[in-house]
Amino acid sequence: MYTSRRRWLAACAGAVLLAVAGCTTTGTETTTTDSSTGTSSAQFPVTVTTAFGDVTIEKQPQRVVALGWSDAETALALGVQPVGASDWLAFEGDGQGVWAQGLYTTPPKILGTLEVDMEQVAALQPDLILDTRSSGKQERQDLLKGLGVPVVGMPAGRASYLTTWTEQLDLVGKALGKTAEAEALKTDLDKRFADAAAANPQFAGKTVSLISRTKTGYGAYVNSNRSEFMEKLGFVGAPELEKIKGENFSVQISAEQLNLLDADLNVVFMIGTTKQTLLDDKLFQAIPSVKAGHLVYLEDKTISTAFASASVLGLRHAIDKAVPLFATAAGS
Template sequence: MIGQNLSRRGLLFGAVGAVAAGFLAACGGDDEGSGSQGGTASPGTSGGGFPASVTHQFGTTTVEQAPKTVVSLGWADGDVLLALGVVPAGILDWFQAWPVGVGPWAQPKLNGAKPQVLKGPEINFDAVAALRPDLVTFTKSDNVKATWEQLEKLAPTLSGPAGTQPYGTTLKDQTVLIAEILGRKADGEKLVADNDKVLADAKAANPSFAGKTVCVAAAFAGQYGAYTRGDGRVQFMEALGFTNSPKIEDLKPANFYAEVSKERVSLLDADLTVMFGIGAGAELRKDTVLNSIPAAKAGRLLIIDDADLVNAFSTNSVLSTPYTLEKFLPLVQDALK
């Protein structure tokens, strides 16, 4: 079971901090706060309307008035809140990568505030309760109803949309749901529209991407895995004009990724293969099995071991998109020359 948890978490985080993830899986995690001083949520007033009710996979959550203390627990929920001008009082740091709880693409939105940072990915309910929230966002998670029920006892808690696989809440749904519970659905829709335009402009500027197949993969602990269309990383590539590898889609995995053994490494070959491997870049570049695929031999294998870039790519939020494009597009353009 520990091995299975490591596999799922390693792929979830794009192989970011796989060693730490394995430790958490084995030991049950340590979710105590980082010691940062809690911030004060500032929902703003643009288009606000209360009471606000949102229906999600576990029921309907209602907020009677503008929340003053918001705790962000869903993966990338903090990015959405900050994009809307709301500084969470507490934020779950899924990657355990940043002392302030969010990546460099979102940090300017803190405006100097210091939310209480909760170590993820497990949730310490006592730490959440101590913040006395009047709203908890939990829109992108493992979709365990019992977790939501326990959080709902502490404060109105927003989950993800019905019919979504674990960790499969899309950028659009996450952004609009959170904006809606803040009484600002139109603001959320504008953020999504702006994000779509940035991606569409990048696609138009790179017509050679259209129709090319891509395999977005991760490597850790001697394992390979590839993401499917249910994952935000693949959705990002599709927005740029790429087509996710039919060989990976044909595997029809239960969740957002497919495990690929070394014996079947040819499945990772595509017009462009993107491989995440934080802390393992040098090892992967020497991996004779991985480098046997045609994409590698032709220089179309991108091994991404920049932690912030992998995290931005994996987060797939309205704040991380410009950062990912800036850092990632030149690599793709060079690989496909």
């Protein structure tokens, strides 16, 4: 089986390389510049540093497959439409949230997430694969590299799925020859955060707990893109959660520990459950800050998935929609 697997990968790689070779330019052709983006093929080759080593991209990618969490919408934000993409948040359609609707002129082939069909990827004849926010498993990387095209994986030093929005933007921007555009998007989002914080000075120094409620129980996001979002607005983590967070992305909270969630503001992300479940939970409702009404139930799925996207476009949407809710709940 192992031998046949290797032969299949080799065949896929060969098919892709032949397709790419068919549309490459010769060294004697004139370098062109896209006036709408300011991108020039003179920027290439570029080398991108990842957890799996340096990846060199010889020329401007034309057929991008975006497999990592929010890689597709990051490419879209930079003006590039992937031919294939993974729909991690189950948006369906073109795999994008409302904040990225209308950015495709031709919808991509929707591919798998945890398990990717390599035959489907190969059939798209990609010349670049983006996988900057994913499991980071070597087996996945090896399968993708077996297709014979550059694969830009997660950055060095990051755990599974914890690539930050800035790291993702940097990696994708460089791979696509869009570093200037990526920097402009980063500057714009940082300004939006700064403006939101300045418009809400009451946020400064207030404590926040970011609560996840699933069918099985409670948790709190403590070292995550959500945490960074709140910090940029001026909030600090709930003190009791800060004591136990360590380097974890999130921590589980038992029914007996719910008072650890007490903070000036509670933000509740509901995953597979409903607001009514929380309203019926007497222990949760007894948390002092919850009892005082200092909480936001993120019932609007477009807002909660904007946070979950942890992309430049999704976070922009979250600022617009969630900050007014925080201002009301946190009070003065």
